[in-house]
Amino acid sequence: MxxxxxxxxxxxxxxxxxxxxxxxxxxxxxxxxxxxxxxxxxxxxxxxxxxxxxxxxxxxxxxxxxxxxxxxVELGPDAVRDVYLARAYLESEVLRRLAGSRTVPQEAAEANGEIADLERGMPLDIVEPDMRFHLSLIDAVGNERISRMYRSLVGEVRLCMVRVQSLELLDTSLIHDEHQRILEHLEAGRADEAAALLDEHLGRARDRLVAAMGESAPARD
Amino acid sequence: MxxxxxxxxxxxxxxxxxxxxxxxxxxxxxxxxxxxxxxxxxxxxxxxxxxxxxxxxxxxxxxxxxxxxxxxVELGPDAVRDVYLARAYLESEVLRRLAGSRTVPQEAAEANGEIADLERGMPLDIVEPDMRFHLSLIDAVGNERISRMYRSLVGEVRLCMVRVQSLELLDTSLIHDEHQRILEHLEAGRADEAAALLDEHLGRARDRLVAAMGESAPARD
DNA sequence: CAAGAAATATTGTCTAGCAAGTACACATGT
DNA sequence: ACATGTGTACTTGCTAGACAATATTTCTTG
Missing domain, CATH: 1.10.10.10 (Winged helix-like DNA-binding domain superfamily/Winged helix DNA-binding domain)
Known part of the structure; x- marks a missing residue:
């Protein structure tokens, strides 16, 4: 290495x-x-x-x-929506491309393996491998500029992940399963399905986080 | 203003x-x-x-x-391909979204108007309004993070534009016309057509620039 | 109690300098 | 002649302390 x-x-x-x-x-x-x-x-x-x-x-x-x-920074509901939307823009296009060349990044599979091994009860431990899963997909395109664009978002993405897990809004096994299915779509070259599943994956996290934030603190910024 | x-x-x-x-x-x-x-x-x-x-x-x-x-920096052919591909990723998605809401950014139309007014013979003068045209489309989505991602690319995009114009690889009127047709697609809500035209628009610039570079200096980095 | 003025805190930039790393030419040995 | 070491000059990383300009807070006063 x-x-x-x-x-x-x-x-x-x-x-x-x-x-x-x-x-x-x-x-x-x-x-x-x-x-x-x-x-x-x-x-x-x-x-x-x-x-x-x-x-x-x-x-x-x-x-x-x-x-x-x-x-x-204090991420309000609108900022959270922005972050997830921006992710979806880039990541879904990336998945289409990877599916086109039937590329399944080794590192993404490994990262998802670590997610499977997690104990229940330590939800925050998922953040690091989850982040690595998504980053390795981006980097697998091999385009330095696309990686750089995503890097400018990574800090806020991670903040959102931490909040989702702190509030226990998503089950670890669900995240693992969806990642796994995304990788299978890539291997089979099913571009549209991979992109659609990613949209669902991100959309659910976004919706639950926004909803949870809306209850505790009203949207304003 | x-x-x-x-x-x-x-x-x-x-x-x-x-x-x-x-x-x-x-x-x-x-x-x-x-x-x-x-x-x-x-x-x-x-x-x-x-x-x-x-x-x-x-x-x-x-x-x-x-x-x-x-x-x-010295942008080689591979770097140029990366830049245009990264642009296409973001901008085509942005156009789909703008077409969905039938949004035609005022500033983009103005910028393209300036391109129409240009004299022939000063090809470099197109760079500034051309850049503004594309930037205003990105910003029109109203997503701060997407704008920030694009900003991380803008320097290199501009470098590419300068080279395209210095080598006189694209006619001013062609750029203007294609911009205009993109805006018309947006107004009519034709998402796929807008995205496809953009891909053509960027793809041609990229191909001609790469070809011109390949002649003078062989691809290596 | 509100508006203005003084005091304080914080940032922007400067000068000066040492330590550490890099690059390139040179010398040495084989 | 070639590879390997050595040395010197150049450049960057970081520090210390200082001063001016701008924000913020506190205090005073009408």
């Missing part, structure tokens, strides 16, 4: 940790993060902290305007 | 100028740009220059590895 080791810069390491803390809810939505906070927390100079914050801003997990303090 | 003026940071201003110079060929593909070069050229501190360079790197117009000097 290539790329086992990697020398990461301090900025990247801090950005990675901030990302993780946002996903884990350690940094709650709406929480503000000043450059000085980050700098002192990681014991680095302020410009270094600034660079890490700006990286996360580009990913869409933090937001800030000029001269304003960065803030952890 | 909103947003006429904007207070831009020094970093943004430098990034914008670098971008322009890359599009205009003032900074030729393959040319290296050190942080110190940029800093002294614009008379700013090196960290400021660094930030500007990093912005352009994420846009895909410059590339650099850790501890390596930034370099203006």
């Amino acid at each position: 290539a790329g086992r080791i990697a020398a990461v810069s301090i900025v990247d390491a801090i950005a990675a940790d901030l990302r993780t803390r946002i996903f884990e809810g350690d940094l709650a939505p709406g929480r503000t993060l000043t450059e000085a906070d980050v700098a002192s927390a990681y014991e680095v100079a302020r410009p270094t902290a600034k660079a890490a914050i700006e990286k996360i801003v580009v990913e869409g997990l933090l937001e800030r305007g000029a001269h304003k303090t960065a803030r952890v | 909103a947003g006429r003026i904007a207070a831009v940071s020094i970093v943004d201003a430098i990034a914008a100028d670098l971008r322009t110079r890359i599009f205009e060929g003032d900074l030729a593909p393959g040319r290296t740009l050190t942080e110190a070069d940029v800093a002294s050229a614009y008379e700013v501190a090196r960290p400021t220059a660094k930030a500007a360079i990093e912005k352009i790197v994420v846009e895909g117009l410059l590339e650099r590895g850790a501890h390596k000097t930034a370099r203006v």
Whole structure:
């Protein structure tokens, strides 16, 4: 396996940790993060902290305007709809293409295997292999630009996944089964069926998440 | 018209100028740009220059590895194919959606009007309105994430457009006509026809550009 | 209580500099 | 002559401290 080791810069390491803390809810939505906070927390100079914050801003997990303090994003129902719709745009086209060449990415199958092995009761553990399943489908097209486009969405996608699982809106086995059926469609070259199943797969997650959010907090942004 | 003026940071201003110079060929593909070069050229501190360079790197117009000097990208035939394919993925889906709601973005029509008004003989003048035509279609969906995905591609798209026009591979009037017919399909709700025409529109540009590149420089990267 | 003014916090940018990594020419040994 | 090491110059990564410009909060005053 290539790329086992990697020398990461301090900025990247801090950005990675901030990302993780946002996903884990350690940094709650709406929480503000000043450059000085980050700098002192990681014991680095302020410009270094600034660079890490700006990286996360580009990913869409933090937001800030000029001269304003960065803030952890709060995804409202409309934002969730946007994220899932954008995913559906790209992923369904990707599936059509993979089905056309009957490509079943090895890594997607492996990731889904890990989902099957999960114990019940730890719903959050599904997020990582679930994300990897979808990412490996995108990357299997072999188009760097398409992968890059999807990467600009991945942060928010993951946030949505975490919320779906935290609220236990979807059963692990259902996710696994649908992934499996998608892979079977790819192998058989059934482009339309694969795309339709993906739409269903994403649509259900979206609808349940939006519904759950609508109850607790009314739509506004 | 909103947003006429904007207070831009020094970093943004430098990034914008670098971008322009890359599009205009003032900074030729393959040319290296050190942080110190940029800093002294614009008379700013090196960290400021660094930030500007990093912005352009994420846009895909410059590339650099850790501890390596930034370099203006050279788009090979494979990269050009990737760019046009990625565009087609997103834009055709967008057109289907706009046709579904019979939406004809005002700004797209205006941009295409400007193309019609162009004199012959200044082929590069078409790039700006052409880009605006396609961008306004994307933005008309009203999905921030989809717009963001497309933005991550825009730099390279523009580079391709500049090359197509520099080599005079496409006639201005043909571009205008096809844009017009796309808008008519949208107005009439003909989703499949709009998407098919777009594929043709992009496919021809891609094929001619790739062919022209294949002659002068053999495909390798 | 509301509006304005001062104080505070935060970001944008700068200067200066050291440490670490890279590249390229040169020298060395076989 | 060729491969391998070595050294030097160049470039980037990061730090420290500082100041100006902009936001935000607090306080004062009508």
